[in-house]
Amino acid sequence: MVLRHLARPLARFIHTQAYKDLKTDPHVVEQYFRISPTFDRLNKATSTQHSAIAPGSFSLDDFILFPNFLSSEEHDRIVDICNRKLKRVLGRNAPYVQGHFDKVITGYKECRASHWGFREDDEREIYMNRLVKERIYSLFPDNYRWLDPHILDLSPDGEIRGHVDNIEASGSVVAGLCLLSPAKMTLQHEKDPECRVDVLLEPGCFYIQRDTIRYNFTHAIAGATESIWNGKPIQKDRRISLLFRNEKDDVKGQ
Numbered sequence: 001m002v003l004r005h006l007a008r009p010l011a012r013f014i015h016t017q018a019y020k021d022l023k024t025d026p027h028v029v030e031q032y033f034r035i036s037p038t039f040d041r042l043n044k045a046t047s048t049q050h051s052a053i054a055p056g057s058f059s060l061d062d063f064i065l066f067p068n069f070l071s072s073e074e075h076d077r078i079v080d081i082c083n084r085k086l087k088r089v090l091g092r093n094a095p096y097v098q099g100h101f102d103k104v105i106t107g108y109k110e111c112r113a114s115h116w117g118f119r120e121d122d123e124r125e126i127y128m129n130r131l132v133k134e135r136i137y138s139l140f141p142d143n144y145r146w147l148d149p150h151i152l153d154l155s156p157d158g159e160i161r162g163h164v165d166n167i168e169a170s171g172s173v174v175a176g177l178c179l180l181s182p183a184k185m186t187l188q189h190e191k192d193p194e195c196r197v198d199v200l201l202e203p204g205c206f207y208i209q210r211d212t213i214r215y216n217f218t219h220a221i222a223g224a225t226e227s228i229w230n231g232k233p234i235q236k237d238r239r240i241s242l243l244f245r246n247e248k249d250d251v252k253g254q
């Protein structure tokens, strides 16, 4: 009896610990991250030099990148499903929203995906629901609750300027599945833009921003002219991202 009662919390504890221990593989950091000297210095928490940011108050482990998270078959299948969903919700030839000069995002279309637009027993609906549950949500503690995923379609000249996702609207996780085009994401500390990391997001990758990176850093997707990596332009094209955010109540208590 006693064991039966213990079994559940213990299983959850182990899972939560696995989530806390998640980090980007060091070889991946080397290849896909460009860390500024200021970020590096403050992250090592050895500096006593005055800064607006307390040393050691953030961690690179709060941005996790899985390149090649999807096989090319999975990638193509998800793109096809997202394209259909966007057309179904927004109309076949819906234009990209250009937005005003002060808008964070320009050149985009987006929709919420509480379902994927097929009948419940359609194999595509089953496929997507399984993929989200078994490949994405399974990386997180079991008690996290999820808002509907968002599909964001950025035109080749689209851009997302630095921002922090609304902290009232969602919790400690903003995660993205990246499709179709490579892109450069820039993370910058809100109090010091020199404290920065650039990340190369290739199609088929999955990233997680959580906790210190989600709350204290802005994130941006470079427009065409700033999309440079290793001194060379990134061949930026139309890009779709599938965004996953948890409910706000999960922020505390984990």
Ligand code: OGA
Binding pocket: 152, 160, 165, 176, 219, 221, 241, 243
């Ligand atoms: C957003 C956002 C990032 C991405 O929609 O708020 O920052 O990877 N998207 O598309």
Ligand code: MN
Binding pocket: 163, 164, 165, 219
């Ligand atoms: Mn965002």
